Each structure stands twice: as C-alpha cells, then as structure tokens.
Amino acid sequence: MLDKNHALVVLSGGQDSTTCLFWAKQRFERVSAITFRYGQKHAQEVDIAHEMAAIANVPIREVDAGFIPQLCSGCSLTDSAIEMDREKPAEAPPNTFVPGRNLFFLSMAAVHAREIDAMHLVTGVSQTDFSGYPDCRDSFIRSLNVSLNLGMDEQFVIHTPLMWLDKTATWAMADRLGVFSLVRERTLTCYNGIPGDGCGHCPACKLRRHGLETYLNERENLKACH
Ligand code: ZN
Numbered sequence: 001m002l003d004k005n006h007a008l009v010v011l012s013g014g015q016d017s018t019t020c021l022f023w024a025k026q027r028f029e030r031v032s033a034i035t036f037r038y039g040q041k042h043a044q045e046v047d048i049a050h051e052m053a054a055i056a057n058v059p060i061r062e063v064d065a066g067f068i069p070q071l072c073s074g075c076s077l078t079d080s081a082i083e084m085d086r087e088k089p090a091e092a093p094p095n096t097f098v099p100g101r102n103l104f105f106l107s108m109a110a111v112h113a114r115e116i117d118a119m120h121l122v123t124g125v126s127q128t129d130f131s132g133y134p135d136c137r138d139s140f141i142r143s144l145n146v147s148l149n150l151g152m153d154e155q156f157v158i159h160t161p162l163m164w165l166d167k168t169a170t171w172a173m174a175d176r177l178g179v180f181s182l183v184r185e186r187t188l189t190c191y192n193g194i195p196g197d198g199c200g201h202c203p204a205c206k207l208r209r210h211g212l213e214t215y216l217n218e219r220e221n222l223k224a225c226h
Pocket of ligand 1: 199
C-alpha cells in the first residue's frame, strides 16, 4: 500500500532537482531520493546528489543506469568524444539530449517508489525553458503517469513543481525554501562539470546565470520598495 505522505525525488545534483528536493521536504512527511549513474561525463553530479540528500537528511538510492549509452550513441552528455553544442541548433534537439532519459529515470523511480511505498514522484523537469527535450514536456509526464499506474496497478502521482517556472522563478523558489546559497554554491548544472556558477559559457550556465541575475535584480528592487 503506497504511503500518501511519502515522496521520492529524482535527484541529479543540479539546480532544478535540488530545489525540488527541498520543495518536497516542505510538502511531504517523508522524503526519499533516487539518483542515476548513466555514463554521464560528469559523474561528479552523482556525488553532489548524495551530498544534497545528506544535507536534506533523506535516504538516497543510487541506481546504475549504465545501459543507456549502450542503446544510443551521439549524445555529448555521455560520449566524451563529442563536443557539446554551444548553442541550440535551430532544428532538432541539441546533442545534449539523451533520448528517453526521463522515460527511463521516472520508470525506474516508480519501481523503487513501489518498493519503498512512496505514492509521490517528484521531478524537476520544466517546459518553460524548453530546450528541445521532448521528455520534459507536461504532456509526456502526464501520459507517463497514466502508463506507470496502468503498468503497475498503482496510484502514483508525479509532481513537476518547476514545469511552468522559468529559471528566475526557480531561483525565487529556492530562496523561499531557504536554500538559495546552497543551490547557488553547491549544485552542478554546467555541461562542463564545474559546480556553482559553472564555466559561464555553456548553454546550461547561460540559462542559469540569466535567471540568477534577473532574480537578484528583482530582489534588490523589492528591498528598495520596502
Ligand atoms: Zn557551463
């Protein structure tokens, strides 16, 4: 029997999933985390996921998803011979797209959630900063939720607290949750594997920094008004 007060967070050690971890902590009585090692170039993110889970005081399960690179080639996140796209190509998803990644992650998370009796699954996907990843879209998540429930005869609820938020609003959420500095200084979003403010020039860093600067400006303006 699934526990309606228990949530399992898919945690990568990045800004979005770490913010979701603390969102879940505020919302559910029990929180657990799951992280995946899938041949990513920057396996350091797995260590950061463990660190974030320890800080949040939640148990974390690390799962080997090393089969993913065996299924497909040509993705810069797992193939160190390929340079990551500096800019998003006009057509086609960027080469940082790992086909089916969220499909696999959420399906595996659901199997583990059933094992630990967690009714809720939490993922940091967002379609607002949609960068060509089809498995970050709301329609996909809803469809998968139905499929998982049918496939396992359970009543999982997938939560996507960031789905309609841009990066500025995600920083605001981290601040409201009291983890702004932690997220800013310790999480890893950079495609070049540099935690915190990152390398500054990859697409992930540009997006993150733009949101951060906008949020800090807004916060300053608010302070000035009070
Ligand atoms: Zn970077």
